Amino acid sequence: MGAPAPRSVVLEATGLVKHYGHVIALDGTDFELRAAEILAVIGDNGAGKSSLIKALAGALITDAGEIRLDGKAVQFRNPLDARRAGVETVYQDLAVAPAMSIAENLYLGREIRRSGVAGSVFRMLDRKRMLRESAAHLDALKISVRSMTQPVETLSGGQRQGIAVARSAAFARHVVIMDEPTAALGVKESGMVLQLIRNVRERGLAVVLISHDMPHVFEIADRIHVQRLGKRVAVLDPRRISMSDTVAVMTGALAPPEATAST
Amino acid sequence: MLALVAACVFFATQSDRFWTGENLSLVLQQVMVVGVIAIGQTLVILTAGIDLSCGTVMALGDIVMTKLAAEAGLPVPIAIFAGVGVATLFGVVNGLLVSRIKLPPFIVTLGTLNIAFAITQLYSRAQTVTELPESMTALGGTFHIGRTSVVYGVVLMLAAYAITWFALRETAAGRHVYAVGNNPEAARLTGVATERVLLGVYVVAGAFYGLAALLAVARTGVGDPSLGQTENLDSITAVVLGGTSLFGGRGVILGSLVGALIVGVFRNGLTLMGVSSVYQILITGILVILAVGMDQLSRRGAR
Numbered sequence: 001m002g003a004p005a006p007r008s009v010v011l012e013a014t015g016l017v018k019h020y021g022h023v024i025a026l027d028g029t030d031f032e033l034r035a036a037e038i039l040a041v042i043g044d045n046g047a048g049k050s051s052l053i054k055a056l057a058g059a060l061i062t063d064a065g066e067i068r069l070d071g072k073a074v075q076f077r078n079p080l081d082a083r084r085a086g087v088e089t090v091y092q093d094l095a096v097a098p099a100m101s102i103a104e105n106l107y108l109g110r111e112i113r114r115s116g117v118a119g120s121v122f123r124m125l126d127r128k129r130m131l132r133e134s135a136a137h138l139d140a141l142k143i144s145v146r147s148m149t150q151p152v153e154t155l156s157g158g159q160r161q162g163i164a165v166a167r168s169a170a171f172a173r174h175v176v177i178m179d180e181p182t183a184a185l186g187v188k189e190s191g192m193v194l195q196l197i198r199n200v201r202e203r204g205l206a207v208v209l210i211s212h213d214m215p216h217v218f219e220i221a222d223r224i225h226v227q228r229l230g231k232r233v234a235v236l237d238p239r240r241i242s243m244s245d246t247v248a249v250m251t252g253a254l255a256p257p258e259a260t261a262s263t
Numbered sequence: 264m265l266a267l268v269a270a271c272v273f274f275a276t277q278s279d280r281f282w283t284g285e286n287l288s289l290v291l292q293q294v295m296v297v298g299v300i301a302i303g304q305t306l307v308i309l310t311a312g313i314d315l316s317c318g319t320v321m322a323l324g325d326i327v328m329t330k331l332a333a334e335a336g337l338p339v340p341i342a343i344f345a346g347v348g349v350a351t352l353f354g355v356v357n358g359l360l361v362s363r364i365k366l367p368p369f370i371v372t373l374g375t376l377n378i379a380f381a382i383t384q385l386y387s388r389a390q391t392v393t394e395l396p397e398s399m400t401a402l403g404g405t406f407h408i409g410r411t412s413v414v415y416g417v418v419l420m421l422a423a424y425a426i427t428w429f430a431l432r433e434t435a436a437g438r439h440v441y442a443v444g445n446n447p448e449a450a451r452l453t454g455v456a457t458e459r460v461l462l463g464v465y466v467v468a469g470a471f472y473g474l475a476a477l478l479a480v481a482r483t484g485v486g487d488p489s490l491g492q493t494e495n496l497d498s499i500t501a502v503v504l505g506g507t508s509l510f511g512g513r514g515v516i517l518g519s520l521v522g523a524l525i526v527g528v529f530r531n532g533l534t535l536m537g538v539s540s541v542y543q544i545l546i547t548g549i550l551v552i553l554a555v556g557m558d559q560l561s562r563r564g565a566r
Binding site: 079083095100109111124125 | 439452
């Protein structure tokens with residue numbers, strides 16, 4: 001594969017600023033995510049990585065700067081706002097309810113009610129439809145589980161992450177943000193989740209991947225956004241730069257190369 | 264469930280009066296107050312909370328509705344409405360403190376337990392309220408199925424269980440109660456209005472305590488300010504015996520009915536055997552520890 005074909009920009013941010021008292025988390029960060037790509041976001045602790053992601057996911061309100069989704073300026077006041085706009089987030093700490101079933105977890109917070117009186121007056125849930133559609137969502141990402149009614153706590157860590165990813169992919173219309181999706185997993189399970197992330201991209205969604213794990217980043221990312229001291233210092237093409245140089249850019253040991261993947 | 268059957272068989276062998284329609288109907292009557300409180304308690308415990316105020320809040324509702332009807336001369340429906348309303352108001356206070364200010368439910372409800380107790384004593388001057396209008400105790404009336412008399416209040420309790428069972432199982436709000444108890448952070452991140460769910464649970468629980476007060480009035484025929492001393496722990500016993508986890512998120516409402524029946528059967532059976540009430544309290548205490556112990560152990564086994 002040569003240079004990636006130019007794709008339209010899905011999610012874009014310019015000049016994001018966030019102060020916590022004297023601490024500057026974001027110091028005018030830019031961000032650009034293109035359609036159907038996996039953009040890795042890397043950076044040292046305190047580089048403003050998680051603040052940037054929270055701003056994009058609606059979990060944090062910035063002091064200044066602009067976020068545009070599909071070219072239109074948006075202002076997310078909370079994660080629900082972002083979700084309604086089609087930006088879904090998979091959180092690091094496996095945000096699932098362990099005692100509840102797979103289908104219930106997929107539809108948690110957006111349950112489908114039955115049609116007619118049963119739904120409008122008695123507010124009954126349409127279990128059958130949720131079960132059926134859950135199965136279809138998991139199928140689409142090639143996640144195999146025994147049954148949709150199985151409690152999530154009976155699944156392995158990788159499968160649980162799979163449920164969280166499937167939930168986001170099922171409802172995202174534009175962007176899925178994944179915060180350290182492989183951090184809690186073993187080698188084999190990580191491989192499964194990485195494949196899952198590729199499947200999400202194949203469905204045409206843009207993926208933001210926050211990760212500490214350089215081998216994973218290099219295995220899967222189309223472009224790498226390097227965050228340092230509250231700013232974006234470079235956007236790298238993993239096919240044209242080595243892993244060690246990337247780490248050097250991240251820590252400031254190496255000046256960002258001129259020809260980056262951002263243009 | 265097994266424990267209930269075992270207890271029934273045991274007491275049936277110990278006393279020939281136990282397994283009569285009359286006596287079983289009496290057990291149900293004795294259970295109806297705790298049974299209805301246990302509904303509210305189950306909802307709270309499902310969210311990983313606990314409600315210690317349930318008994319005294321019921322007592323306050325009991326005194327408010329009886330005093331308004333018997334002494335202030337208000338029409339019975341309005342008096343009942345006021346009594347249930349006061350209990351619900353306590354639910355609102357509990358719910359706001361737990362959901363908005365994020366205080367631990369144990370402490371909040373320990374506080375409201377005492378507040379409700381004190382208000383009850385002050386308002387009633389620790390006097391029993393008598394000479395209630397007849398319509399106030401209508402739920403204590405009976406109808407007959409075959410030769411067994413059934414109290415209306417018991418039917419009301421069963422209806423309350425059926426409605427709660429339906430709501431918990433079939434509606435999104437019900438599933439959210441489980442989600443909030445199971446993993447509050449996950450629930451919040453997936454867009455469940457966790458604060459509203461918590462507040463709602465305490466408010467509904469308060470309303471159930473008000474309903475329990477109405478049943479207590481119907482059963483005793485008076486307004487009793489010393490009510491709610493044993494109902495408090497009995498309701499928690501019932502919920503835990505019924506298999507609801509004190510860690511939240513797991514349990515079935517009908518289990519609490521079974522749990523309440525177990526407590527009721529024990530109390531009744533031991534009385535028939537001539538065991539004094541102090542020993543009954545002793546046995547209930549042991550029962551609670553056994554039930555919670557089994558909950559803990561099974562939880563550990565699952566990990």
